[in-house]
Amino acid sequence: MASVDRDALRSFLLGNDASETLVAEAMEHLEHFFVAAEDGKYPLKPVGEIDLEVVKAAISRSTGQEVEKVVPISQAQPFPRPEWMSEGVHGAILDDRLEDSLGDSIERDSLEEGFESSFGDGLRDKLESGLRDRLGDIIWPSIEDGVRESLKNILWTGLEGHFGGSFWANLVYALELVLAGEEEQAQTLFSLLDAWDGILILGEKEDESGVWIILVA
Numbered sequence: 001m002a003s004v005d006r007d008a009l010r011s012f013l014l015g016n017d018a019s020e021t022l023v024a025e026a027m028e029h030l031e032h033f034f035v036a037a038e039d040g041k042y043p044l045k046p047v048g049e050i051d052l053e054v055v056k057a058a059i060s061r062s063t064g065q066e067v068e069k070v071v072p073i074s075q076a077q078p079f080p081r082p083e084w085m086s087e088g089v090h091g092a093i094l095d096d097r098l099e100d101s102l103g104d105s106i107e108r109d110s111l112e113e114g115f116e117s118s119f120g121d122g123l124r125d126k127l128e129s130g131l132r133d134r135l136g137d138i139i140w141p142s143i144e145d146g147v148r149e150s151l152k153n154i155l156w157t158g159l160e161g162h163f164g165g166s167f168w169a170n171l172v173y174a175l176e177l178v179l180a181g182e183e184e185q186a187q188t189l190f191s192l193l194d195a196w197d198g199i200l201i202l203g204e205k206e207d208e209s210g211v212w213i214i215l216v217a
Helices: 006-015 020-039 052-063 087-105 110-126 131-150 157-179 183-195
Strands: 069-074 200-205 211-216
Touching (some): 006 020, 006 131, 020 131, 052 183, 052 211, 110 200, 131 157
Parallel strands (some): 069 211
16 A cells, blocks of 8 residues: 555645635545555546447547547457466466557547647646646655556556656646636546546557547456
8 A cells, every 4th residue: 555645735735826626626636546555555446337439428528539439348258268268378368468568559648638639728827837846746756656656457558658658747737827826727627537546548449530448447
């Protein structure tokens, strides 16, 4: 289990003149990440417990892009074993090829590019120089490091880069919008933070625009 520091993050936001109401709301939307870090394991949910339409809408609103569908991949059984194949052979195939095939199929930094397009220039103009760096410095010990630790037993190493960049971008942009006092835009990214609950958003398919891949239990 990792240590987290809700108070440090809250104090940083309030100390940089963010709205108390908006900060309180942001902390509520981050709570499931804090809990995952404290528990030491990120709680993926079965696909039957995930509303894919809600995830689809949250990605679309936050990136400003059309999302045609969301495709779930089961962490427990990403590729069902054919009846004719032995368990040993099936396991060897997964170990040898899964990380490479999924890594090559997912466009890296899909969410971050969408956020940059939707919020980037205007948001930077409203924040004092260096604030993003200071925000990053406080996010890492407060929550980011703990969430990454909670994923060690469930996430294929080759996919960490896809997930890590997406999660980091969602955190940073949401909290920058809080610091900038942009309540309506912050609400958009709060909805996406909620959508992470029980899933990992891996990114958009490399060869199919508008198709996004998520990881479920």
